[in-house]
Amino acid sequence: FQTGINVxxxxxxxxxxxxxxxxxxxxKKVRNGLAKVVDIEPNEYxxxxxxxxNITKTLLIEGNQITIPHWERKTGYLNSLQPIQPSRxxxxxxxKGYRVVLDGDKKKKPNEVLHFKLNQDPNEIYIGTxxxxxxxxxxxxxxxxxxxxxxxxxxxxxLFIVRKLL
Numbered sequence: 001f002q003t004g005i006n007v008x009x010x011x012x013x014x015x016x017x018x019x020x021x022x023x024x025x026x027x028k029k030v031r032n033g034l035a036k037v038v039d040i041e042p043n044e045y046x047x048x049x050x051x052x053x054n055i056t057k058t059l060l061i062e063g064n065q066i067t068i069p070h071w072e073r074k075t076g077y078l079n080s081l082q083p084i085q086p087s088r089x090x091x092x093x094x095x096k097g098y099r100v101v102l103d104g105d106k107k108k109k110p111n112e113v114l115h116f117k118l119n120q121d122p123n124e125i126y127i128g129t130x131x132x133x134x135x136x137x138x139x140x141x142x143x144x145x146x147x148x149x150x151x152x153x154x155x156x157x158x159l160f161i162v163r164k165l166l
Contacts, residue, residue: 005061006057009056012052012056013056017038037078043080051083055067055083059118059128060131061130063119063127063128064089064091064116064118064130065115065116066113067083067113068081068082069114089102097110100112100113100115118131
């Protein structure tokens with residue numbers, strides 16, 4: 001399972017991602033500070049490849065990935081994108097929406113963060129489920145099948161010993 005996720009994350013992180021602007025004639029590639037942050041250097045600690053790899057892998061496993069945008073105070077331009085570890089993220093669901101909870105106490109509105117989600121939960125539509133939830137029943141079935149096979153083989157060996165004694 002882990003190997004498959006790593007291969008998918010590696011493939012996606014190697015793909016070219018470009019910020020595009022819709023125009024009347026055709027789409028054109030944007031070359032500005034925002035494009036630089038998104039396409040080249042998301043933050044001072046990661047390359048674009050590492051950043052996209054992290055988002056992809058986290059989405060596949062957890063179903064949700066939260067990234068905090070950091071803005072330059074003087075100009076108001078996007079300065080960097082900081083991915084947050086899944087262990088630091090929680091969600092507070094309400095009737096009118098949700099809040100992202102960081103480190104157990106810092107509540108953020110959805111428009112204050114970048115929230116990527118995969119496999120939207122049908123009951124809690126604001127969060128994703130990833131693929132591990134879908135695989136859990138399969139893993140449980142495989143575990144039960146192994147236990148059943150082991151029990152069967154154990155009983156067969158006892159039956160064989162009893163027949164030899166008779």
